[in-house]
Amino acid sequence: MHNIREFMADDHRRCDDVFADAEQAVADGDWARADARFAQFRQAVLQHFAAEESLLFPAFEEKTGMSMGPTQVMRGEHVQMRELLEEGAAALAARDAEGYSGSSETLLIMMQQHNMKEENVLYPMCDQHLVDYVETLVPRLQAQIQNQPGADA
Amino acid sequence: MQALLSFDRAPPFGAPLRFFLTAPAFAVLAGLLLLWSGPDLFASRWTPEALALTHLLTAGFMLQTMLGALFQLLPVVAGANMVRPLFVARLVHVALTVGTLALVAGFLTYEPLAFRFAVLFLGAGATLFIAAAGHALHGIPATSPTIRGLRLALIGLAVTVAFGLLLAASLGWSLALPLAQLTDIHLGWGFVAWGCALLAAVGYVVVPMFQLTPSYPGWFGKHFARFVLGVAAVWTVADLAGWTLPSAVLSAAVVLCAAAFAVVTLSIQWRSKRAKLDPTQVYWRVAMFSALAACALWLAxxxxxxxxxWQGWPLLFAALLLLGGFMSVIVGMLYKIVPFLVWLHLQNLGRGRVLAPNMKKVLAETHMRKQMYAHFAAVVLFLGAVVWPQGLAYPAGAALVLANGWLVRNLLAALGVYRRHLVQIAAVLDVPLAGAL
Structure with a gap:
């Protein structure tokens, strides 16, 4: 049985992998593959956000009473990353490799520093506070991330 | 909790930026010094010009960027918040800048007063920084190799500065100290126990982050900084006690630590998932190869x-390690940190209503790449100048001025984008600009 940190960190790595695939396709000038990979990446990221915002964060907030704390900071960063995703999508639609590379570079760093904070601080706090719920919460997160395409917030 | 929220308490842009903009100016001065002194600089590692140039690059370029980066990184990666970071940054920056200029003036004139000023200002600046950073890190649990590494690197900095101050004081007040021996200890701590330990601590975070590589191996992150500091400490004792053979073996171990960091870094960078090598990645790889070449030369x-x-080998070693190694990796990281901070600050100030320009609009990759080639040309010419000073000293000096002038220009261009967008944000949101920078 996974704990929250392991499960969600694995999903971060999955997003990284698809991000790299999309970047590779754009670098190769293979726009059809880039469209497919980027769509996959966007969906993976948005589902990850949706799982956090609809399940994990509310559970954490309810248990700890901290609704203006770390989860609020993370929600704010999700907003910024959604904007960068849209900027990347627009650049891709315009077949603008330079523009895509600028927004994907920015998104990558934003995403990595965000992941670092979640993996090092927030998820361990979730594992600690939600220890009694992990067994039901992780499968629900898994369902949200894997089985509900287009479940963006 | 603290680490998480602290992101919003990251220091104002002005705290790290002042260091990042001053650093390349010192490297330009290093190039000008070479143009002024010509081939004479390369007569030995002890010429006044060689000592002045070395400190323009170490205390001027490297230390400025390293401390500037720490003002940013301590709260963000370690959750270590400094008290009044902008105020501390201003004081440390002024003290460091004045102290470095005094030190360089001291080497060029051998005027005791200049060394006394250097001791005063560099001592005050470094002490203030170490105290502020140490205080911020106090009580933060060492939950990651980065936090452990940062703490130990600060100890490395303290020892490096202590030996440096001792050396400068002996020139300022004519103390009878074994200068050559203390210089080697100052170098060993500066390059490895401070420089390499800090680079490793930061690298654990930024190499996987910027380059999508696997993490550094767990055993490496856990033991590297501790091992480096331990070996450096035992070597220092052996050297000061005059135990020739143990000291020689231990100094080789210090050099091998630096080489191990370069090898491990290259091995994970080889597995990067990024589609193409951007200037930061090229800078990192060249830096690691250059550092390995420096270690091989030292052992040889x-x-x-x-x-x-041969009088030239220490100069060749220093050029490989400082210009090819540390400077390369530092410029490579500045090219990620500065555009990202510009984007991040603009994004936060724009409150979702004014979109920030992405990193490549802040600083175009072509500009970074061209500056990078100028830097590599400077490194190659400088290495050549050690072997053939008559022919290459002036071209090397000119290349150093060009490469670092270009770096200043690139950083100022990024700052220009920041300022223009601030005006736009102020207009759209109808808020005053004061305090944003």
Whole structure:
């Protein structure tokens, strides 16, 4: 049985992998593959956000009473990353490799520093506070991330 | 909790930026010094010009960027919040800048007063920084190799500065100290126990982050900084006690630590998932190869008497390590940190209503790449100048001025984008600009 940190960190790595695939396709000038990979990446990221915002964060907030704390900071960063995703999508639609590379570079760093904070601080706090719920919460997160395409917030 | 929220308490842009903009100006001065002194600088590692140039690059370029980066990184990666970071940054920056200029003036004139000023200002600046950073890190649990590494690197900095101050004081007040021996200890701590330990601590975070590589191996992150500091400490004791053989073996171990960091870094960078090498990645890889070449040269010089007898080898070693190694990796990281901070601050100030320009609009990759080639040309010419000073000293000086002038220009261009967008944000949101920078 996974704990929250392991499960969600694995999903971060999955997003990284698809991000790299999309970047590779754009670098190769293979726009059809880039469209497919980027769509996959966007969906993976948005589902990850949706799982956090609809399940994990509310559970954490309810248990700890901290609704203006770390989860609020993370929600704010999700907003910024959604904007960068849209900027990347627009650049891709315009077949603008330079523009895509600028927004994907920015998104990558934003995403990595965000992941670092979640993996090092927030998820361990979730594992600690939600220890009694992990067994039901992780499968629900898994369902949200894997089985509900287009479940963006 | 603290680490998480602290992101919003990251220091104002002005705290790290002042260091990042001053650093390349010192490297330009290093190039000008070379143009002024010409081939004479390369007569030995002890010429006044060689000592001045080394400190323009170490205290001027490297230390400025390292401390500037720490003002940013301590709260963000370690959750270590400094008290009044902008105020501390201003004081440390002024003290460091004045102190470095005094030190360089001291080497060029051998005027005791200049060394006394250097001791005063560099001592005050470094002490203030170490105290502020140490206080911020106090009580933060060492939950990651980065936090452990940062703490130990600060100890490395303290020892490096202590020996440096001792050396400068002995020139300022004519103390009878074994200068050559203390210089080697100052170098060993500066390059490895401070420089390499800090680079490793930061690298654990930024190499996987910027380059999508696997993490550094767990054993490496856990033991590297501790091992480096331990070996450096035992070596220092052995050297000061005059135990020749143990000291020689231990100094080789210090050099091998630096080489191990370069090898491990290259091995994970080889597995990067990024589609193409951007300037930061090229800078990192060249830096690691250059550092490895420096280590190989050091080991060869300690094994081959004919090489050890050549006055040029320490200069070649320093050029490989400082110009090819540390400077390369630092510029490579500045090219990620500065555009990202510009984007991040603009994004936060724009409150979702004014979109920030992405990193490549802040600083175009072509500009970074061209500056990078100028830097590599400077490194190659400088290495050549050690071997053939008559022919290459002036071209090397000119290349150093060009590469670092270009770096200043690139950073100022990024700052220009920041300022223009601030005006736009102020207009759209109808808020005053004051305090944003």
């Amino acid at each position: 010089a300690s094994a081959i008497p004919a090489l050890a007898g």
